[in-house]
Amino acid sequence: MVHSHFSRDGRMRIFSEVSWYCKTFSRQNVLCSLIRQSCRTDFFGMKILHIIYDDIGNPWCGGGGALRVLKVNECLAEDNDITVITGNYPHAKNEAINNVRFIRIGNQSSYLLSRLSFSLCTPYFVNRIESDIVVNECSYFSPCFADIITKRPVINVIHHLIGKHSFRLYPLIGLYPFLVEKMFLKTIKNLITSAEQIRYDIQRTVRLEESASIANGVAEEWYDLTPEEKPFILFLGRIDIYMKGLDILIEAFSGVDKNRDIILKIAGGGKSREVLRLKNLIELSGKKNRIEYLGKVSEEEKKELMRTCQFLVMPSRFEGWGITALEANTAGKPVLGTRIKGLSEAVIDNETAILVAPGNPDKVTMALKQLLDDDEFRARLGKQGRQWAKKNSWRAVAAKQYKFYESVLMDAKKKRDV
Numbered sequence: 353m354v355h356s357h358f359s360r361d362g363r364m365r366i367f368s369e370v371s372w373y374c375k376t377f378s379r380q381n382v383l384c385s386l387i388r389q390s391c392r393t394d395f396f397g398m399k400i401l402h403i404i405y406d407d408i409g410n411p412w413c414g415g416g417g418a419l420r421v422l423k424v425n426e427c428l429a430e431d432n433d434i435t436v437i438t439g440n441y442p443h444a445k446n447e448a449i450n451n452v453r454f455i456r457i458g459n460q461s462s463y464l465l466s467r468l469s470f471s472l473c474t475p476y477f478v479n480r481i482e483s484d485i486v487v488n489e490c491s492y493f494s495p496c497f498a499d500i501i502t503k504r505p506v507i508n509v510i511h512h513l514i515g516k517h518s519f520r521l522y523p524l525i526g527l528y529p530f531l532v533e534k535m536f537l538k539t540i541k542n543l544i545t546s547a548e549q550i551r552y553d554i555q556r557t558v559r560l561e562e563s564a565s566i567a568n569g570v571a572e573e574w575y576d577l578t579p580e581e582k583p584f585i586l587f588l589g590r591i592d593i594y595m596k597g598l599d600i601l602i603e604a605f606s607g608v609d610k611n612r613d614i615i616l617k618i619a620g621g622g623k624s625r626e627v628l629r630l631k632n633l634i635e636l637s638g639k640k641n642r643i644e645y646l647g648k649v650s651e652e653e654k655k656e657l658m659r660t661c662q663f664l665v666m667p668s669r670f671e672g673w674g675i676t677a678l679e680a681n682t683a684g685k686p687v688l689g690t691r692i693k694g695l696s697e698a699v700i701d702n703e704t705a706i707l708v709a710p711g712n713p714d715k716v717t718m719a720l721k722q723l724l725d726d727d728e729f730r731a732r733l734g735k736q737g738r739q740w741a742k743k744n745s746w747r748a749v750a751a752k753q754y755k756f757y758e759s760v761l762m763d764a765k766k767k768r769d770v
Contacts, residue, residue, distance in 0.1 A: 511672030591622030621648030681737030
């Protein structure tokens with residue numbers, strides 16, 4: 353296990369103390385040495401190094417990608433030695449979770465410095481932590497070009513493409529993630545996507561050695577929830593106004609008859625700027641007595657909200673393979689979502705969900721009314737959703753992902769032997 357004292361007193365804060373940064377290489381050597389000493393000897397699989405900026409504990413952007421990394425690696429850690437490098441954030445510490453070592457690197461004082469310092473520190477750790485294979489979760493804002501910085505086999509994981517959405521998300525700096533995505537795609541050789549449509553789009557322009565589409569999973573305890581209906585509909589996810597379509601949702605909900613005994617509950621954390629924008633949108637909507645922002649909720653609160661809502665709403669403009677949609681179906685709840693790549697594979701239109709065109713508040717309003725008015729239709733979608741979700745356990749996802757690791761590692765060994 354990697355102990356928490358590795359990051360105390362700001363040892364990983366490279367921008368806040370220039371003098372510390374000048375001496376950092378000797379200290380990082382000590383850390384990497386301690387990581388090697390902590391490696392397990394009771395495994396018979398492979399050594400896996402997993403890189404991801406995101407983290408389920410990260411208050412700025414803990415999302416579905418981080419959850420997948422945790423759940424898949426928890427399954428694989430039964431027989432393999434796994435180290436996960438993540439970005440740093442306030443009060444973060446190095447720790448082991450169910451035999452998976454988590455190393456938080458970089459600056460934790462601000463979101464911007466956290467992302468920048470993560471990208472700067474990652475090459476050092478990648479080249480000093482021993483592993484048979486490197487798994488690199490793509491981040492367009494904290495990129496790691498793993499295929500360039502190591503000769504070991506690298507598997508890149510991409511959940512969605514940002515494309516021109518970057519200019520709408522960040523008008524001033526949108527060119528940066530737009531260009532990073534293009535550069536990143538030129539370097540990758542092996543690829544995992546959670547959505548087949550995303551893999552198809554990448555394969556049209558990128559020559560890959562190996563690729564696979566492996567959908568996300570859901571925890572088994574979701575099947576134990578007993579569905580119940582209370583008078584509210586639910587949005588559950590990261591607070592990102594543009595990407596998640598929260599402006600569309602609030603406008604659409606304003607079109608629902610005010611005499612209905614129904615409220616909209618919005619749950620999730622995010623950057624303070626986005627949360628403030630959300631609160632302003634609610635205030636300006638004139639429906640603040642019918643829209644409730646809950647903030648970030650615990651796992652138990654999340655399950656209770658999902659268990660008791662009438663349905664889940666996901667009006668995203670772009671999205672990966674939506675884990676939250678699958679969790680809703682597992683809890684016996686239908687989903688109102690958008691017909692976009694990724695999400696349209698996580699649910700089945702008119703069988704487990706209603707899908708509408710993205711960016712269209714009128715269509716969302718119509719779908720809201722349809723699900724609220726038709727109790728029988730809503731119940732049928734929820735029941736069919738539960739059946740659909742049963743095939744997507746995290747253990748099954750981990751088994752598919754590990755099989756792909758083995759294939760890539762075997763091909764790499766063959767090339768070395770030639």
